[in-house]
Structure formats: C-alpha cells, structure tokens
Amino acid sequence: MSETWIILGATSSMARAFIRDLAQQGARLLLAGRDMADLGALAQDCRLRGAAAAEAIAFDARKPKGFGAIIDRVAQFDGTLNAAVFVGSMPDQAEIDADPGLIDGTITDSFTGPARFLQMLAPVMEARGKGVIVGVGSVAGDRGRIGNYVYGAAKAGFATYLSGLRNRMGRKGVHVMTVKPGPVDTAMTWGLGRMPFMTDPETVSRDILKGVRKRRNVVYTAGIWRIVMAVIRSIPEPIFKKLSV
Amino acid sequence: MRWKSADYTGWGRALGATGQLARPERQSALTALVADAPAPAIGNCRSYGDACLNDGGNAIDMTRLDRFVEFDADSGVLHVEAGITLGEIARIMAPRGWLPAVMPGTGFATVGGAIANDVHGKNHHGAGSFGQHVQAITLVGPKGARRITLKSDPGLFRATVGGLGQTGVIVSAEMQLARCKGDIVTLTERRVANLDEFLGLLDRSEATYTVGWVDATARGDALGRGILEEAETGAGLVPPTRPSKSVPFNAPGFALSAPVVKLFNAAYLRRVPERGRTVVKPINEFFFPLDRIHNWNRLYGKRGFHQFQCVVPLAEAAALKEMLMRISDAGMASPLAVLKRMGPGRAGYMSFPMEGYTLAVDFRNRDAATRLIGQLEDLTAQAGGRIYLAKDSLSGAARVRAMYPEYEKWATEVARADPKGALATDLVRRLGLRDKA
Ligand SMILES: Cc1cc2nc3c(=O)[nH]c(=O)nc-3n(C[C@H](O)[C@H](O)[C@H](O)COP(=O)(O)OP(=O)(O)OC[C@H]3O[C@@H](n4cnc5c(N)ncnc54)[C@H](O)[C@@H]3O)c2cc1C
Numbered sequence: 001m002s003e004t005w006i007i008l009g010a011t012s013s014m015a016r017a018f019i020r021d022l023a024q025q026g027a028r029l030l031l032a033g034r035d036m037a038d039l040g041a042l043a044q045d046c047r048l049r050g051a052a053a054a055e056a057i058a059f060d061a062r063k064p065k066g067f068g069a070i071i072d073r074v075a076q077f078d079g080t081l082n083a084a085v086f087v088g089s090m091p092d093q094a095e096i097d098a099d100p101g102l103i104d105g106t107i108t109d110s111f112t113g114p115a116r117f118l119q120m121l122a123p124v125m126e127a128r129g130k131g132v133i134v135g136v137g138s139v140a141g142d143r144g145r146i147g148n149y150v151y152g153a154a155k156a157g158f159a160t161y162l163s164g165l166r167n168r169m170g171r172k173g174v175h176v177m178t179v180k181p182g183p184v185d186t187a188m189t190w191g192l193g194r195m196p197f198m199t200d201p202e203t204v205s206r207d208i209l210k211g212v213r214k215r216r217n218v219v220y221t222a223g224i225w226r227i228v229m230a231v232i233r234s235i236p237e238p239i240f241k242k243l244s245v
Numbered sequence: 246m247r248w249k250s251a252d253y254t255g256w257g258r259a260l261g262a263t264g265q266l267a268r269p270e271r272q273s274a275l276t277a278l279v280a281d282a283p284a285p286a287i288g289n290c291r292s293y294g295d296a297c298l299n300d301g302g303n304a305i306d307m308t309r310l311d312r313f314v315e316f317d318a319d320s321g322v323l324h325v326e327a328g329i330t331l332g333e334i335a336r337i338m339a340p341r342g343w344l345p346a347v348m349p350g351t352g353f354a355t356v357g358g359a360i361a362n363d364v365h366g367k368n369h370h371g372a373g374s375f376g377q378h379v380q381a382i383t384l385v386g387p388k389g390a391r392r393i394t395l396k397s398d399p400g401l402f403r404a405t406v407g408g409l410g411q412t413g414v415i416v417s418a419e420m421q422l423a424r425c426k427g428d429i430v431t432l433t434e435r436r437v438a439n440l441d442e443f444l445g446l447l448d449r450s451e452a453t454y455t456v457g458w459v460d461a462t463a464r465g466d467a468l469g470r471g472i473l474e475e476a477e478t479g480a481g482l483v484p485p486t487r488p489s490k491s492v493p494f495n496a497p498g499f500a501l502s503a504p505v506v507k508l509f510n511a512a513y514l515r516r517v518p519e520r521g522r523t524v525v526k527p528i529n530e531f532f533f534p535l536d537r538i539h540n541w542n543r544l545y546g547k548r549g550f551h552q553f554q555c556v557v558p559l560a561e562a563a564a565l566k567e568m569l570m571r572i573s574d575a576g577m578a579s580p581l582a583v584l585k586r587m588g589p590g591r592a593g594y595m596s597f598p599m600e601g602y603t604l605a606v607d608f609r610n611r612d613a614a615t616r617l618i619g620q621l622e623d624l625t626a627q628a629g630g631r632i633y634l635a636k637d638s639l640s641g642a643a644r645v646r647a648m649y650p651e652y653e654k655w656a657t658e659v660a661r662a663d664p665k666g667a668l669a670t671d672l673v674r675r676l677g678l679r680d681k682a
C-alpha cells in the first residue's frame with residue numbers, strides 16, 4: 001500500500017489505536033504533535049507493527065508558523081495522501097469560568113489550529129485528486145450544554161468547517177469524514193466519573209476505518225450516539241435551557 | 246496526572262479493593278508519577294486473588310504503556326513496554342515466526358505481570374518459566390529509571406522476577422522470543438482413564454506444549470480421568486477465531502452447581518473420540534481458550550471464586566491422588582481443573598515452579614470451599630510442595646514462608662529497593678511478606 005497518512009495529535013490515546021491499525025496495514029505514517037519523545041516511541045512502535053515508514057514531526061496547533069514546513073514534508077510523499085485530526089483539549093468548564101482567557105486556547109486546539117492546517121493542506125490533496133481527511137469532532141459539538149459549552153463550541157465550529165471542506169474537496173475526489181465520538185476511555189476522560197455508553201479507542205479506530213471504507217460523511221462512535229444526539233437536538237430550547245444533561 | 250476512584254477486583258472476584266488508579270499513557274508521565282507518589286503497578290488484574298490490589302491506596306494501571314520498543318530479527322530479542330499483553334505480542338509476531346517463549350493460559354497477562362509472577366506455560370517442562378527468557382528489565386523508582394540484568398544486579402533481578410511488583414515499577418523488558426513455525430498449532434487430544442495413566446502420559450510426553458484437563462468430579466476407578474493435550478506450532482491456513490463473546494451479568498448460583506458440572510464434564514470428555522484425534526487450530530485458541538469469552542469469571546456469580554494451584558514434587562503422586570479424592574468427594578469442583586508436569590525452571594527467589602506436578606482447580610466462593618482449600622494446602626505443605634501466589638486469596642503468612650525457601654533473600658532485596666513499603670499490595674500485607682521476620 002502506498003498510502004500516506006499524516007496524523008495531527010498523534011500522541012492522543014484515540015489516535016494511537018488508529019495509527020496502529022494503519023501500521024498493520026503497512027501504511028506510511030507522519031506522526032505530528034508536541035511531545036517529540038512520545039512521538040519517537042510511537043513511530044518505532046509503528047515500524048515494528050508493520051508500517052512501511054513512520055516519522056515524528058513537530059506540530060503545535062497554537063503555533064501556525066510551523067505548519068508550512070509540515071505541509072512541505074507531506075507533499076514529498078508520492079501516492080495517496082490522507083490526513084486525520086485528533087487534536088483537542090477540554091479544560092474543565094469551571095476553570096474556564098474562572099479564567100475566560102482559556103477560551104482562546106480551547107478553540108485553537110480543537111478548531112482553528114487544525115482548520116488552518118487543513119486549509120493549507122487542501123490544495124496539495126486536491127492536486128492528487130484522491131485521499132481522505134478524517135476530522136475528530138465530538139458529540140459535545142451537537143448542542144451547547146452547561147457542563148462543557150466552550151469545548152462544545154470549538155467542536156461545533158470544527159464540524160461546520162469540515163462540512164464545508166467536504167463540500168469543496170468532494171468535487172476534487174477527496175473525501176472528508178467527520179467523526180463524533182461519545183465518551184471514550186482515554187487520558188482525556190480518565191477520572192472524570194462514570195459516563196454513559198463509553199467506548200474504547202480500539203472500537204473508535206475500527207469505526208473510523210469502516211467509515212472511511214464506506215465513504216461515510218459523519219460517523220458517530222459508539223453508534224448509539226447518533227440516536228441519543230438526535231433526541232437531545234430535538235428538545236425545544238425553552239425546555240433544554242432548564243436541563244443539565 | 247489525574248487519579249480515578251475505582252472499585253476493582255482480582256480475576257476471581259472474591260477479593261476486591263477501592264482505591265485511586267492512575268493510568269499513564271507515556272513513559273514521561275509514569276516517571277513523573279513515580280517520583281511524586283510511588284505506588285504498586287498493576288497489569289490486567291488476571292491474578293485471581295489480591296496480588297493486583299491495593300485497598301485504600303493507590304495503584305498504577307500499566308496497560309497503556311504497551312509499545313514495541315525494539316526487535317532484533319536475527320537474535321529474536323524483543324524489547325517492549327511492560328503493559329503490552331502477551332496475546333498482542335503473539336498476534337503481531339507469530340506470523341513472522343516468533344512467539345513469547347512462555348505464555349500462560351490467558352493472553353491478557355501483561356509482560357509486567359508475567360515477570361512479577363514469573364509465569365509458566367504449557368511448555369514449562371521444556372522451556373522453563375517466563376523470567377528465564379527475560380534478559381533485561383527497566384525499573385522505575387522515585388530516583389528514576391534503571392536497567393538491570395541478571396549479571397549487573399543478580400539479587401535485585403531475582404527479587405524482581407517473580408517478585409510481586411515489590412522492587413519497583415517495571416516500565417519495559419527485553420526478552421528472548423522463541424521460534425515458531427507459524428500461527429497455528431497441531432493439537433493431539435486423547436482421553437485418559439485415570440490419574441495413574443495421566444501421570445504416566447505426562448512423564449513420557451515429548452511434545453513442546455503439554456497440558457491435561459481433569460474431570461475433578463470423577464471418582465473411584467475414574468479418579469483423575471481427563472484429556473491430554475499435546476501440541477506443536479506450525480504453518481497453515483485455518484479460519485480466524487470467531488469474535489469473542491461476553492458474559493453480560495453475574496450467573497445465578499446453580500449455573501455451576503455439582504450436577505451441572507458433572508454433566509458438563511462428561512460431555513466435555515466425550516467431545517474427544519475414544520481413540521483420540523488431531524486437530525489444527527489458530528494459536529490463540531489453543532493457548533488462550535478462555536479468552537474468547539470475555540468476563541467468563543462472572544459465571545461464578547456475585548461472590549466470585551477461588552483458584553487453588555499447587556505444585557508437588559514428582560515423588561508425591563499420592564498427595565495428588567488424595568487431593569483429587571477430597572475434591573470429588575466434596576463435589577465442589579468447577580469444570581476448570583488442570584494438571585501438568587513442571588520442569589525445574591524458575592528465575593526468581595519467589596518463583597512458583599519446582600520440578601513436579603501442578604494441579605489447578607476453580608471453586609465457587611463459599612465457606613465449604615474455603616475449608617476444602619485449607620485441606621488442600623495442608624496436603625501440599627506435607628508433600629513439600631507450594632501454592633501459587635498469582636492464584637492465592639486464602640493462605641497465611643507462616644505457611645507461605647515455609648513453602649518459599651528463598652523468601653529471606655527476596656525480603657532483603659525488597660527492603661532495600663522500597664524501604665518505605667510504598668509498593669505493598671493486599672497480598673503482600675495479607676501474607677505479611679513485608680513484615681520484619
Ligand atoms: C484464564 C487464566 C489463565 C491463567 N493461566 C496461567 C498459567 O497457565 N500460568 C501462569 O503462570 N499463570 C496463569 N494465570 C495467571 C496470570 O498469568 C498471572 O496472574 C499474571 O501475573 C497476570 O498478569 P497481569 O498483567 O494481569 O498482572 P496483574 O494480575 O495485574 O498483576 C500481577 C502482579 O504483577 C505486578 N505487576 C503487574 N505489572 C507490573 C509492572 N509493570 N511492574 C511491576 N509489577 C507489576 C502486580 O503488582 C502484581 O503483583 C492465568 C490467569 C487467568 C485469568
């Protein structure tokens with residue numbers, strides 16, 4: 001397989017499961033993130049699991065100056081290019097209430113940083129006329145809720161961005177898929193208490209790969225969240241505003 | 246690092262703990278954690294009793310530190326993070342012709358757990374214990390990481406292998422894999438009429454992997470009857486394993502009641518034709534037969550179960566016979582009873598194996614089972630054998646010390662490695678292993 005994947009936020013628990021599945025299929029991997037030591041360890045793990053190539057590359061969603069160099073590196077790979085975005089941060093809503101300045105970073109990590117990167121990558125992928133972009137949003141973006149509406153707003157913005165990007169890139173043969181996970185057992189949710197319909201990174205990865213194969217536009221994982229969120233979205237605002245779901 | 250309040254149990258679910266768990270996802274997080282708040286490491290909690298519990302305290306869940314670090318395809322030496330499971334190593338490496346040199350009956354055991362209990366497999370008579378194939382261990386303590394080998398630190402190495410996690414957190418290990426011919430096994434099963442025939446067949450078996458299933462409900466002339474399994478790895482094409490199923494809730498008490506077990510065992514025995522048979526299977530189905538049903542431990546109901554496992558010297562076949570008699574008389578055995586011949590191989594001061602026969606039987610948790618297991622431990626002690634701490638949930642301090650002659654050496658090394666006792670687990674406390682003698 002001469003498929004190349006660039007993974008943004010490759011150190012994420014969820015990304016790791018997905019990257020390993022790609023490695024086993026023999027993909028070439030560009031692992032982008034902030035923690036170079038962990039990315040190096042992950043790259044080595046991927047090579048031993050069967051990746052045709054795996055290299056670590058520095059990426060910080062809050063430092064767009066560095067994006068150009070990464071795009072240049074991606075473009076050096078021939079064949080099909082694909083991208084997946086796992087970057088995101090979810091500070092406690094109470095912390096944000098105490099320090100509204102945290103909003104900027106939250107929106108940058110989950111939305112504007114990755115969007116800006118994808119915007120730069122888009123022409124490169126369009127030129128190849130194929131490939132897939134996977135963007136990880138969240139069910140939290142489907143409706144603003146008292147517990148995490150800043151994070152939710154960032155994810156909603158990213159989902160809307162992806163929907164537009166899909167509209168644009170589809171015309172050139174590039175498929176854009178939005179992934180909306182419910183709770184997943186990762187570093188982000190560890191110790192946050194019991195959550196309904198929680199799934200694990202391995203299942204999320206399988207759902208993403210299946211979605212990519214079937215060229216799905218929006219994938220919920222676990223699948224039940226499509227129904228749960230349809231119900232939550234259908235609650236009239238006068239009632240919803242009084243709920244703490 | 247965030248801590249999670251959790252209720253967790255050993256595999257037998259008879260013993261549980263409430264405490265705080267951390268689950269580092271990368272080595273830097275682990276190092277910082279241990280420098281800050283040292284705590285015992287746990288793997289997948291496949292130990293039956295309380296080896297993997299720290300009630301009222303902290304523990305470090307190692308399962309996300311599961312990366313391949315290095316592999317030398319010429320020598321077969323593999324370096325991995327300690328939270329990777331043996332099943333995962335087998336899944337990735339078997340198609341390339343390599344397997345962990347020793348694999349216990351569950352693929353969910355992590356490398357860290359396999360070292361800390363110096364586990365044995367169906368090839369113990371030939372290959373020895375897991376720790377004998379470990380060439381180096383990297384331990385993390387409050388002062389940072391340290392790579393040890395049998396040569397560099399013989400005492401600490403022997404106290405770490407089979408050392409119940411008391412010398413530090415194992416972050417990674419380098420081990421010699423064994424060559425395999427592919428990812429299937431050729432398995433020969435034959436019916437065995439009774440214990441004497443069983444022991445004879447085990448003694449004479451020349452197979453790489455040998456294990457016996459015993460019908461622990463059989464009595465009289467049929468006492469110790471069962472099935473002998475002998476296997477070799479090979480190459481071939483067989484359909485992949487069907488996806489695993491799971492037991493969704495606690496089974497009611499009658500699910501494993503005496504008449505049900507008797508019927509089940511008789512049927513299980515008849516599965517194999519009278520003249521035996523040879524079949525071909527994917528390796529995981531042979532090595533980890535129970536892993537295909539997730540949470541099968543729920544079959545024993547809410548109160549859980551105990552596994553008794555002992556090893557007795559070769560000359561003590563009479564003790565085994567006595568044990569089987571007591572078990573079948575009590576009518577309390579579950580379908581799970583395993584008999585195997587062990588070689589002398591062991592790698593740590595507190596390692597379980599000794600040359601002899603090992604017997605493992607599951608019992609639903611109830612008072613009568615506790616009494617019966619006490620008797621079985623007496624018989625083990627009288628025979629000069631020992632019980633396996635990875636399975637134990639009922640034994641006592643004096644008994645265990647008497648069974649493990651190198652205990653003092655272990656205790657000395659452990660006191661040096663963890664002077665404040667920060668790594669103590671429920672098992673270590675129950676058996677007084679860290680108390681001054
Ligand atoms: C179905 C089944 C079949 C089994 N068959 C066999 C068999 O054939 N042979 C055999 O020998 N055993 C067998 N076992 C027992 C099992 O192999 C051991 O209990 C093993 O130690 C479990 O590994 P774990 O990763 O779940 O460790 P846990 O049970 O979580 O922990 C075991 C011990 O290891 C320590 N530990 C774990 N990780 C680390 C680490 N990274 N650093 C330091 N210490 C650590 C813990 O503190 C604890 O003392 C079986 C168990 C089951 C459930």
Ligand SMILES: NC(=O)c1ccc[n+]([C@@H]2O[C@H](COP(=O)([O-])OP(=O)(O)OC[C@H]3O[C@@H](n4cnc5c(N)ncnc54)[C@H](OP(=O)(O)O)[C@@H]3O)[C@@H](O)[C@H]2O)c1
Pocket residue numbers: 009010011012013014015033034035059060061062085086087088089090109110136137138139180181182183184185186187188189
């Ligand atoms: N877990 C859930 O329940 C859940 C549910 C729905 C959606 N999601 C989304 O799933 C994605 C993966 O999260 P996860 O659950 O796997 O948690 P995670 O392990 O905490 O992953 C978050 C990732 O985002 C990266 N990141 C954050 N800020 C960054 C920045 N400025 N620049 C570069 N990378 C940055 C982190 O990198 P570092 O390693 O450098 O910190 C980390 O790799 C996230 O987008 C998350 O919002 C998660």
